[in-house]
Every structure is written in structure tokens, then in C-alpha cells.
Amino acid sequence: MTAERVRRLGELALPGFAIGVAAGVIAGGLSLIAGQPAGWGLASALALGLPLAVFGGMYGVLMGKEIFRPGVFAPAGLYWMVAFPISRLCHETVTSTLVTGSPQLREDLLAFLAFQALISLGFAIGFIWLHERITPRWLMRIQAGNPEARRLLAKYVQHAEILWQGREQRRTARARSKGAS
Amino acid sequence: MDTSSTPAATPHSSAGPTPPDQEERVWHAGKLEPMPIRKLPDAPPSVHLLGPTVFLVALGVGMGESYMWPRLVLLFGPEIRWLFLIGVTLQAVVMLEMARYAMATGESIFFGAARVFKPLMWFFFVVAILVYIWPGHLSAGAAAFEQITGIPWLITACVGLVLVGVLFSLAKVIYNLLENVLSILIGTLVISTAVVAAIVGTWGDVVTTISGMFAFGYLPSEAMSAAWFPVIVGSIAFAGPSGMQQMWYTLHLRDSGAGMGAHIPQVRGLRHAGEEEAMPSRGFMFDTDNPAELAKWKGWRRWVTFDALLLFWGITMLVTISFTVIAQAAARQNPGVRDVIESGEREAALNAMADSFASAGSSVLGAVFLGFIALIGMNATLGLFDSFSRGQADMTYHFVKGAKRLRMSHLYAVFLWGVIGFGILILLFGPADGPSGILDTLAFLSTFAMGAYCVTLLLVNNRMLPKPIRPKIWTNLIIGFGAVFYLGMLFYSLFQFGVVVG
Numbered sequence: 308m309t310a311e312r313v314r315r316l317g318e319l320a321l322p323g324f325a326i327g328v329a330a331g332v333i334a335g336g337l338s339l340i341a342g343q344p345a346g347w348g349l350a351s352a353l354a355l356g357l358p359l360a361v362f363g364g365m366y367g368v369l370m371g372k373e374i375f376r377p378g379v380f381a382p383a384g385l386y387w388m389v390a391f392p393i394s395r396l397c398h399e400t401v402t403s404t405l406v407t408g409s410p411q412l413r414e415d416l417l418a419f420l421a422f423q424a425l426i427s428l429g430f431a432i433g434f435i436w437l438h439e440r441i442t443p444r445w446l447m448r449i450q451a452g453n454p455e456a457r458r459l460l461a462k463y464v465q466h467a468e469i470l471w472q473g474r475e476q477r478r479t480a481r482a483r484s485k486g487a488s
Numbered sequence: 489m490d491t492s493s494t495p496a497a498t499p500h501s502s503a504g505p506t507p508p509d510q511e512e513r514v515w516h517a518g519k520l521e522p523m524p525i526r527k528l529p530d531a532p533p534s535v536h537l538l539g540p541t542v543f544l545v546a547l548g549v550g551m552g553e554s555y556m557w558p559r560l561v562l563l564f565g566p567e568i569r570w571l572f573l574i575g576v577t578l579q580a581v582v583m584l585e586m587a588r589y590a591m592a593t594g595e596s597i598f599f600g601a602a603r604v605f606k607p608l609m610w611f612f613f614v615v616a617i618l619v620y621i622w623p624g625h626l627s628a629g630a631a632a633f634e635q636i637t638g639i640p641w642l643i644t645a646c647v648g649l650v651l652v653g654v655l656f657s658l659a660k661v662i663y664n665l666l667e668n669v670l671s672i673l674i675g676t677l678v679i680s681t682a683v684v685a686a687i688v689g690t691w692g693d694v695v696t697t698i699s700g701m702f703a704f705g706y707l708p709s710e711a712m713s714a715a716w717f718p719v720i721v722g723s724i725a726f727a728g729p730s731g732m733q734q735m736w737y738t739l740h741l742r743d744s745g746a747g748m749g750a751h752i753p754q755v756r757g758l759r760h761a762g763e764e765e766a767m768p769s770r771g772f773m774f775d776t777d778n779p780a781e782l783a784k785w786k787g788w789r790r791w792v793t794f795d796a797l798l799l800f801w802g803i804t805m806l807v808t809i810s811f812t813v814i815a816q817a818a819a820r821q822n823p824g825v826r827d828v829i830e831s832g833e834r835e836a837a838l839n840a841m842a843d844s845f846a847s848a849g850s851s852v853l854g855a856v857f858l859g860f861i862a863l864i865g866m867n868a869t870l871g872l873f874d875s876f877s878r879g880q881a882d883m884t885y886h887f888v889k890g891a892k893r894l895r896m897s898h899l900y901a902v903f904l905w906g907v908i909g910f911g912i913l914i915l916l917f918g919p920a921d922g923p924s925g926i927l928d929t930l931a932f933l934s935t936f937a938m939g940a941y942c943v944t945l946l947l948v949n950n951r952m953l954p955k956p957i958r959p960k961i962w963t964n965l966i967i968g969f970g971a972v973f974y975l976g977m978l979f980y981s982l983f984q985f986g987v988v989v990g
Contacts, residue, residue, distance in 0.1 A: 427682070
């Protein structure tokens, strides 16, 4: 894979990566504001934020490959049902090792993963919600030097056109009623 | 469809632009000005992520979900949550029925109430002022912010109030700005709640929380006491959007251009009031005899049903399950938190829940928890101030003589800055929740309004809409049940225990 290709894929991955990082650092950042030990907060933020960021970035790349479509929830929900428990497993393993010296889980592995998979639906809704707001603007910025971004933006534009046509139709209807009333 | 033309009906004439020499068809609803027949716009795809429901979620996911229900679960066990399931499901059906009238006419439910009986609308106008001018809802969020940052809550609350006013006054189109801001806030809230619940909760917590929702009929004897029954009634009223929030949703739906709301211009910020198109003096109706129009109507119903089920019901459930899991974890890590929560001191309980996370080694989580409360407070304040001003402006514009000389945006600004000015004065010099002598009355009115809007909905949708788009019998039964549920529990609490709601 050439450096150029890595750059293009990296650009596609950036919005999802950023949301993943944000999810991880929300806890760490607030702990610093609250005056908690910086080391613990940083370790926790990294252990959770990094895997979430990687999976978030991969989501963007897979979207570029047209495996995920803009505005569709179900495939993204399934994706996070796998990705979120893995990220949490990383997080739990790293933090428990730092605190106790050996990796530990609060409950048995199966129950832990099942619980995380259930909670992942909530994470997926929040992730998609934010991703849909951030990505189109970002793609507009990078499309000039990135064909994959241009293609993905075209998908968003297509989606937006459908919405725009609806809006125009409503506007015309309003103008007509104004004229008639 | 029993429409008439003025002066003579043109049967099956298509709705749409009317040549000047031809009289137009209208729909008579009540004694107020009839609604001209216009085309219903095409519905957008039913599967979507963002829409006017974002307002209901922002208003609805508040203290009920983050504090009141977790508290009841700690006191009576997860089985008490069946009442929450009923409360939120009822609210989802109410939301669909509110949307029915707003999307079919482009009018708010307040206008619909006036079509049935004008004093009914004035009742809601007065209740809104009595209940919602008190800035008490700011205190929990601002106090949580003080815990995190050390900035005195009074300063945060006053600055927050002015910022909200400036934000809405400068916005070109208020709806668009608010949808963007609330979307980011809710997205952040949902992600953060999921992350924290994932860190502190266990499979056992979530299983008991969810299975408790199906323990229909469970009501322990302590719950049927003067101390706790009013609290349960209050919590049911706060499951999802409470008070008049569902009624305000019709205004957001109209401003988003849903259904016949497409024929009504959007409300603009004060700075851009001059660009606002003239507001029509009534709504519009579509031709319900036309199968093509009815097909589009079904599309709009699918669109709003998706909103009600996934966005509203789903997110409200998800957030409250997460918060219940968090509260259960807090009580497990620090048994003392149960006593504080039981004592009913809201801020002390929220701080205790936050502290229990910190003391259990998850030091970050205490601050994160308080961050949520601050975020929820911000959501609620933005949504409440906008909705209150929008509702009062709508009723004033249409039903106060001479108000049409002003634009809707001007009236909106008057109510917005009025409630902000009053809020700051009260924060500085008075009781934030309202004078203690009338607190019970305010709590009563807030819950009473919910029973009253169920009755209003039945009257408006069954009498003011054409037959083909009226609600089905099962929907009427559910809304009727809602009226009995809210009013019955309210009056039972009042007469049996002499207490309104907790």
C-alpha cells in the first residue's frame, strides 16, 4: 500500500477516529478537571479511547468501500456489537493490570461480553448520530485530493438531494398557498 | 371528506393553487376560520436519523430518567420499572397523536384546542406561565457544573440564561440552530452514558433492569403509602416528556415542515425577524378524498412512527436503563448512597452517586456523572425556553386582538426575554422553584395538564379532522387510558393521601 493510499484512507477514517477518541477522553478529561490523578485518567482514556478510535476509523474506511451506507443504522449497530465489547475488554484488561498487577474481569467473560454487546447499541446510536453530522462537512474539505472521499461525498449528496427535493417541494407548496390565501 | 367551498363546493376538484376566479375548497373545523385545501407534500424516507423528535428527546431525557427512576429502583427493586414502561409507551402513542393533528393541518395542538373550545386553549396558556416561568430546572445542572468546576452555580445559571437568549435572538432560523445544537449534545450524552454504564455495570444489573419492566402489577405495600405513592405518580409523569412538552412538540413538527406544516413559514430569531414571511391566520388541510394524497399521508405517518419508536422510545429507554445500571452500581459500591437517595435530597443524592464511583477507584466516573447532569440541564434549558416562548407566541399571535400587527418572531422574542428576565430576577432574589406556598399547586397543574391534553387530543383528533385520517379505535382507547391513568393517579394521591405529587 502506498503512502498516498494510506493518506487517503486515513482521511476517510478521521471523523470516526475522532469520535472514538472523544468517547475515550470524555472520562479522562473530566477527571483532570475534577482534580483526580492525571495518570489514572490518562491510562483509562487511552485504553478505551484507542480501540474505539481504531474501530471508529475503520467504520469510515468501510463506508468509503460502500459496505456501510449513509444514514443506515442496522449494519453499524451490528458492527459496534462486536467492536465495542472488544474495546471494553482491552480497557478492562489494561486498567485492571495497572491497578492490581494482573488482568481481571468483574464477572465471567461471557457475561461481560454479553453486557457490553447490549450497551453497544446505545454507543452505536450516539456514534452514528455524531458521524452523520461531522462526516459530510469533512468530506467537502478533502474531496479535491481524495477520490474515495469524492465518491463517498457523492453518496451523501445523493441522499441530501432527495431531502432537498422534498424541501423544495414543500417550499413551492408554501409559496402557492401564500399566493392563494 | 365533508368539505365545502365558499360559496359552492367543487366535488373532487384537486387541491392546489386556486385560480383567482374560482372559489376554493375549505375544511370546516369548529367555529374558527376554515382551512383551505392544499397539496400535502411528499413524505421523506421513513428511516432517518434526525428530526423534530430531537426536541422531545432533549426535553424528555431529564431528571425522570437520570434520577427519579433510578431512585425508585433502588428503593423498591427493578420490578417497579413496569410503570416506567407503561409511562414511556403511553407517551410514544401521545406523540403519534399530537403529530396526527399537527401534520394534517400545520396548526399547533393549541390551535386545535381553540377550535374545540377556546377556554381550553387559554387554560393551557395560563398553566404554561404558572408552571414554566420558574427557573428551578436550571439548578440541578448548574449545581453539578459547580461540583466539577468550582464556578458558583448562580453565576453559571444567570450567564446560561443570557446566552440562551442571545443564541436564539441571533439565529436566522431558530429551528435549524436548535436542531444542530441539540443533536450534538444528545449524541454526546448517549455516547457518554453508554461508556459509563459499560464501565460500571454488570450483566446482572441490566438483566434485572430489563426483566423488571415486565413485572406488571408489582406494587409493594410501602409504595402505597403517603410517603411514596405521590413520588411514584410524579415519576410516572416524568417518564419521558412531562407537563406540556408533548404539546410544544407540535410546534417543532410544524416548523420542521412536516406534513401540512410545509405551508407555514418558520419562526426566525429577532435579528432576522424582518425576513420572516407573513404567518397565515390558520392552517391548511389536504384532500382526504384523493387516494394519492392519502398515500402520501401514510408516508408521513410511517416517518413519524419511526421517530416515535426508534428515536423517542428507544433513546429514552436506553438512557434510563443506563442510568439505572449506573445507580445500581453506585449502591453496590457504596451502600451509604442508598440512604441518601432514599432521603429525597436530589442534589445530595446526585453527589453521593458521583462520589460512590470516585471512592470505588473509578475516580473519573464521579465527574463524568456530574457532567451528564450538567449536560441534561443544558438540554432541558435550551429546549424549555424555546418551546415555552414558541407556544405562548403561537397562542398570542392567533388569539389576542391586535397581536398580528407584530410578527411571530417578535412575540417569540418577547416571551423568551420575558422568561429569561424573570428567571434571572428569581434566581437572584426569589425561590427558584416558585413560592413554597404554591409548589403543590404547580406540581398538581403539571400532571393535570398531561391528563388534560389526553382529553384534548381525543376531542381534537376525533372532531376536527376529516374521517379518513381520524385515529383508530385502539389509539383512542390508549389515549383515553392515558387520561384516566394520569388524572386517576393524581386524584387518588390527592384524596387518599392528601398529597399531590412528589
